[in-house]
Amino acid sequence: MTPIRLxxxxxxxxxxGGLAALLSLEPDLEVVAQVGRGDExxxxxxxxxxxxxLIDIEMPGADGIEVTRQITSALLGCRCLIVTTFGRPGYLRxxxxxxxxxxxxxxxxxxxxxxxxxxxxxxxxxxDPQLAADSLAGGIDPLTDRERDVLRAAAxxxxxxxxxxxxxxxxxxxxxxxxxxxxxxxxxxxxEAAREAQHRGWx
Amino acid sequence: MTPIRLxxxxxxxxxxGGLAALLSLEPDLEVVAQVGRGDExxxxxxxxxxxxxLIDIEMPGADGIEVTRQITSALLGCRCLIVTTFGRPGYLRxxxxxxxxxxxxxxxxxxxxxxxxxxxxxxxxxxDPQLAADSLAGGIDPLTDRERDVLRAAAxxxxxxxxxxxxxxxxxxxxxxxxxxxxxxxxxxxxEAAREAQHRGWx
DNA sequence: GTGGCTGCATGACAACTGTCATGGACGATT
DNA sequence: AATCGTCCATGACAGTTGTCATGCAGCCAC
Numbered sequence: 271m272t273p274i275r276l277x278x279x280x281x282x283x284x285x286x287g288g289l290a291a292l293l294s295l296e297p298d299l300e301v302v303a304q305v306g307r308g309d310e311x312x313x314x315x316x317x318x319x320x321x322x323x324l325i326d327i328e329m330p331g332a333d334g335i336e337v338t339r340q341i342t343s344a345l346l347g348c349r350c351l352i353v354t355t356f357g358r359p360g361y362l363r364x365x366x367x368x369x370x371x372x373x374x375x376x377x378x379x380x381x382x383x384x385x386x387x388x389x390x391x392x393x394x395x396x397x398d399p400q401l402a403a404d405s406l407a408g409g410i411d412p413l414t415d416r417e418r419d420v421l422r423a424a425a426x427x428x429x430x431x432x433x434x435x436x437x438x439x440x441x442x443x444x445x446x447x448x449x450x451x452x453x454x455x456x457x458x459x460x461x462e463a464a465r466e467a468q469h470r471g472w473x
Numbered sequence: 474m475t476p477i478r479l480x481x482x483x484x485x486x487x488x489x490g491g492l493a494a495l496l497s498l499e500p501d502l503e504v505v506a507q508v509g510r511g512d513e514x515x516x517x518x519x520x521x522x523x524x525x526x527l528i529d530i531e532m533p534g535a536d537g538i539e540v541t542r543q544i545t546s547a548l549l550g551c552r553c554l555i556v557t558t559f560g561r562p563g564y565l566r567x568x569x570x571x572x573x574x575x576x577x578x579x580x581x582x583x584x585x586x587x588x589x590x591x592x593x594x595x596x597x598x599x600x601d602p603q604l605a606a607d608s609l610a611g612g613i614d615p616l617t618d619r620e621r622d623v624l625r626a627a628a629x630x631x632x633x634x635x636x637x638x639x640x641x642x643x644x645x646x647x648x649x650x651x652x653x654x655x656x657x658x659x660x661x662x663x664x665e666a667a668r669e670a671q672h673r674g675w676x
Numbered sequence: 677g678t679g680g681c682t683g684c685a686t687g688a689c690a691a692c693t694g695t696c697a698t699g700g701a702c703g704a705t706t
Numbered sequence: 707a708a709t710c711g712t713c714c715a716t717g718a719c720a721g722t723t724g725t726c727a728t729g730c731a732g733c734c735a736c
Binding site (some may be wrong): 677678679680681682683684685686687688689690691692693694695696697698699700701702703704705706 | 707708709710711712713714715716717718719720721722723724725726727728729730731732733734735736
Binding site for chain 1 (some may be wrong): 489
């Protein structure tokens with residue numbers, strides 16, 4: 271039988287190279303391409319036609335969830351397996367909504383990665399059970415689109431005025447959205463709210 | 474010649490396994506032990522007697538810099554190579570002070586890791602040149618002990634009052650220390666100051 | 677069409693925060 | 707002994723921030 275063709279997308283060279291070495295040990299797996307930026311993944315998939323793309327979430331250019339959306343909606347016959355450091359419930363949910371076939375955190379035992387790849391290749395969906403439970407328990411994102419925008423800007427730091435300029439809103443409106451987000455996250459100020467939202471994968 | 478014996482310490486199984494696979498491809502390198510917690514490294518070094526320990530900084534149990542200090546001060550004939558995600562100047566400086574023989578960030582090209590390991594094995598010190606420059610340019614920690622304490626507490630979030638309670642100071646004093654730290658970090662508020670100090674490795 | 681939700685904005689208020697001046701205590705240095 | 711730097715504290719001030727009430731406009735579902 272022909273080997274399963276893999277593409278690796280991760281911005282850290284050592285990690286990507288390590289995963290490639292690890293997966294190449296398996297006779298039925300073949301790493302056919304590697305990329306280090308989110309915005310290079312789609313082209314690489316078109317060019318190399320992998321069966322499965324292993325995609326990190328944190329990447330420059332475009333994040334892994336956006337990339338997953340691009341690949342699955344392009345109908346290229348390539349399934350997406352998210353491989354990420356952070357098992358945030360929001361990440362999992364958004365990844366699956368984007369069409370991912372699996373979700374693995376990087377502290378999964380190394381022996382099981384190849385096995386998960388095979389499961390995805392055979393059409394199954396693979397999700398860490400603990401994470402799936404957290405995701406359900408964690409509740410869904412109560413933030414509005416604008417609140418998310420403003421929170422993201424707040425996470426970068428700076429005064430209300432600076433945030434207002436970066437999202438093109440009046441300072442008063444920014445404060446309203448932030449106040450609302452602070453309430454929804456049960457926090458005391460925008461910095462905590464931004465961190466909490468980030469932790470839950472809402473932004 | 475006998476192969477160079479390596480120990481890998483990294484809390485993420487996939488990354489650790491990947492690095493092991495990568496390094497095992499080299500005929501002159503041998504991975505003799507792997508651990509996932511900082512507080513298990515020293516015992517593993519005593520047991521397996523590696524020539525070089527590749528150590529991540531962020532680990533549960535004990536951080537990689539502390540572990541490096543333990544290993545080098547125990548005079549076990551094991552050199553330490555820090556392999557970390559974050560190339561923060563403060564990390565580099567503290568790692569070298571702790572006795573590390575090298576410092577590599579995880580977006581180093583995978584091909585060069587083995588080469589760096591060999592350099593360390595031959596007694597050289599290996600440091601990313603860009604990082605070394607940043608470290609020198611970044612300057613030394615201008616914060617006083619109390620400012621560090623207060624900044625650490627501020628990084629955890631919460632109001633001035635909460636910070637004051639956690640460090641057993643009056644709120645006014647906390648504000649003074651924070652104000653001073655804000656000035657020294659060229660930031661606008663305590664959150665940015667805490668983040669900046671963290672980034673530079675001051676706290 | 678009407679009601680309900682969201683986005684956007686304004687203004688007012690209280691609370692919080694950063695800055696500054698000031699002062700006392702302590703240890704290290706000269 | 708005098709000086710310096712740090713720590714701690716207080717009080718005052720201005721600016722920022724979070725909250726709330728209110729209003730208008732657009733969109734969607736019923």
